[in-house]
Amino acid sequence: MSGDGASHEGSSRPAVTGAPKPRPSRTVAYKPAPGTIPTAPGVYRFRDEHERVLYVGKAKNLRQRLSNYFQPLEALHERTRRMVLTAVRVEWTIVATEYEALQLEFTWIKEFEPPFNVQFRDDKSYPYLAVTMGDDVPRALITRNRGMRGARYFGPYTKVWAIRETLDLLLKAFPMRSCSQSIYDRAERTGRPCLLGDIGKCSAPCVGRVTHEEHRATANDLVTFMNGGDQDFVDRVREQMQRASARLEFERAARLRDQLAALETVLSRTSVVLADGVDADVFGLVHDELSAAVHLFAVRGGRIRGTKSWVVDTEIDLTDGELATQVLRIAYDGGDPPAREVLLPKQPDAVPEVEAWLTDRRADHGLGGRVAVRVPQRGEKRRLADSAAVNAAHALQVSRTKRTSDYVTRTQALADLQEALGMTEAPLRIECFDVSHLGGTGVVASMVVFEDGLPRKDQYRRFAIAQTTDDTDSIFQVMTRRARYLVEGDPDDTGSRFAYAPQLLLVDGGKPQVQAAQRALDDAGVRGIALAGIAKRLEELWLPGEEFPVILPRSSEALYLVQRLRDEAHRVAISYQRQKRSSAIESQLSGIPGLGPNRVRALLKHFGSAKRVREASAEQLREVAGVGPALAEAIARALGSGPSGADTMEGAAQRQESEA
Structure with missing residues (x-):
């Protein structure tokens, strides 16, 4: 979509060129004059003195959105202030709807790669199972190249050996070509198939054992199976095997039996996590001040078909909704088609427009159905989303520490x-x-x-x-x-x-x-x-x-080293503070008549922390072995246990940990 041809543009230029330096002025020199920014939907771009696009953003109301960047400099978040000071002008493009603004924003981010937008920075290339439906004789292969014309991709997979084993089993059920073009051409010239054709893992279209149309039908069956139609194939093959056996076609029944065993083995290696027929992309998203980690479970037909983790840089201070929107852009713009349901930990901004954009991406891959974006609240989908969040947190931790593990x-x-x-x-x-x-x-x-x-x-x-x-x-x-x-x-x-x-x-x-x-x-x-x-x-x-x-x-x-230093100092300080709290309550408990060292340890072991012992009521204290009603009342009085005291302690602990 081109925003320049069917939209209105405006811009704000500074009086002098050159990146502004921090100065007493409360904002930048190129701030647009009051009333010159329209209130319509649109997309804006900040440029530096070399005309490089620094940041691209969209807005339902351009005037309201851009005013956030021209507050007093000391009120801006540091990253936003740095971008505003680096820029020398801002320009905007008016569009008709918020959906058009979303499309244009994604188009320009892809075109200009602005340094202050969310950027994908994990250079890891994941393997995919590809079926080259654009070829005259389709081929199944494992590849890291996502640019083959007309190919259908499945994955990504985190382990190459896992997808190799899966492909080996699939070829037993769907005997289609998996050889290179040179091997195929040689077999076609000599009239002799390769080893895969002799052992039944290829139907050998190269020597005419099947027609090209029959071979393409096999490739279509494999694509349908991988897209979630697996149970239909299992039922169909089982039914065909039973009919062949009833007609005493034992050789055909044996082939169908082997095909059924291969299908069931493939299915057994993909965990059933949701009800059959469920198509969903489940995202886990964890971020700190500098970067965000994303983990994706691609669920098709109720089974996890692929997983992937990656890390993005977040240069501008974003809300959770804005970050979720940008993660979807990276995941689907030019990549895999979205599932019919996209599950996120936070709702993206402008959900209807995002759903419409994802539906268009799905249609671009020849798939029907409208995409729904949701936040799972309970049940199996919530548990899978929690698992994705755990994986994302691990990816973020690995990303933060690997920079300091190399000399x-x-x-x-x-x-x-x-x-x-x-x-x-x-x-x-x-x-x-x-x-x-x-x-x-x-x-x-x-x-x-x-x-x-x-x-x-x-x-x-x-x-x-x-x-x-x-x-x-x-x-x-x-x-x-x-x-x-x-x-x-x-x-x-x-x-x-x-x-x-x-x-x-x-x-x-x-x-x-x-x-x-x-x-x-x-x-x-x-x-x-x-x-x-x-x-x-x-x-x-x-x-x-x-x-x-x-x-x-x-x-x-240096930024990542400083972050790790600060986090480690914070961890040690908090740990010592909690240890002293525990030691203090042990000393306090030891002063209560009838409460010796063994019972003190029993109390701390039962409740798990000094805080929970302080919060416990006399009734709860009596649950500890060796603590009777009179002793429980004495402990509660000594510690000041009760709802108000517990609330005060809990609130103080929360304030302390958030401030620290």
Whole structure:
């Protein structure tokens, strides 16, 4: 679809060329004049000074949507602000309907590949089973090439050996050509079929054992079987076998028996997950601030016919609905046809328009039926969606860690970080600090150590903070203790590497936390160690005395190293905070008359955590072996158990974990 020929366009250009720099102005110079942006549906493009398209988006109301980009710069999400500052103009195209806007958006994303749009970045090519229906004599083969004219594809499959075994069984049931063109031509010239023709895995159209029409009918049967018509074939072959046996056609009955056994073996290797006849594509979607992982179960005829995981970059801050829409674009634009039902963890934006677009993609592959997009709520489909989400989470974790598992990648990450922070040498030893607390109580901190881009868990440290006013004071106290070792060395001369000086210190937080850490280092007289604070969204690093943060490029390996450091420090701090909570309640329980160490352990084992022991009522406490009514009442009084106390504790825990 061409948007330029049948639409109205407008644009906003700056007074001067060149990418704007951060300045006191609350927005960018090329902001369109009030009232010049139409309120109609359309598609907009941001361009840079070299006319490169940076971002393509659609809108039901262009004026309302674009106004979000021209808020005060400090109100924008960091990634959106970076795109707006990189651009020098915005242009828009008016279309008649929101469906046309969706089509045009997808067309332009495919044409321009804008760097700030969601981009597929997993270079893994999955194998498919293909049937070349565009050839005069169709062929079944395993391929990673999705560009063959007229071919029908099934998959993808995560294991090549699995699809090879499946194809071997299918050829017993559907004996069609699977040889290369050169082998087929040689057999046709010599009049002698290849080995597959002799053992019954090919009907040998090359030597005229079957006509080309009969062979094409076999290929059609295979395509129909793989599209979900498997049970019909099983029933049909069984019925034909029984009729042949009744007519005493034992040789034909034996061939049909072998074909039936092959079909049933193929079916046994594809798990039945939904009711027969169900066609669905089940997506799992998990994302963090930087990227999203997707896992797809392709269910045809109630069975999983293929699985695939991939990772996409999310350059602009997107809602869950926008991200779901872009995932569908990547999955189906030029790829496999969608199933009749598409199941997602979140509804995409403009569901009717997305369903219409998917229905058109299905029709492009010669398949009928309207596509429905839904969020599964219960039953088998919900359980399969949960399984897809687990697989997506695993794919995201693998993607985040594999960049630091390779030596070359780790070296590049350290070099990128050195350049971004203006350091004189690469930070071969990095220490990262994080603070954790529960509603302002039980304050602890963690220090994790990475050397050469890898964690050194034997050198991690945990800090208990007795009294503090806020997070900045906590950071100051922890950094003061750390600086003392850097200045004085190991006072006990135990050889502890806690006295080793890192090249880089990171604290979890923004400008206030960095200032507090710098003040601690200055008070101790520590010099020559780089310091930075990791903002919550991970794209920015705050340096002492700087007005603006350092923005790590999305292509930088340093960004993933910093993310892993922050996550690891957070994990250690939370773990220590929970451990102290458990130790505190053990001490409190031990002070109750009649409650010895064995019963304390029994309580914690029964309820699983200190929090649940505090929340338990006297009736629930009596369920623990050895705890009678009087003792249960004493425990409940000592811990302040009850609905209000439990609610307060639960709310504080949730606030603490979300803030940390």
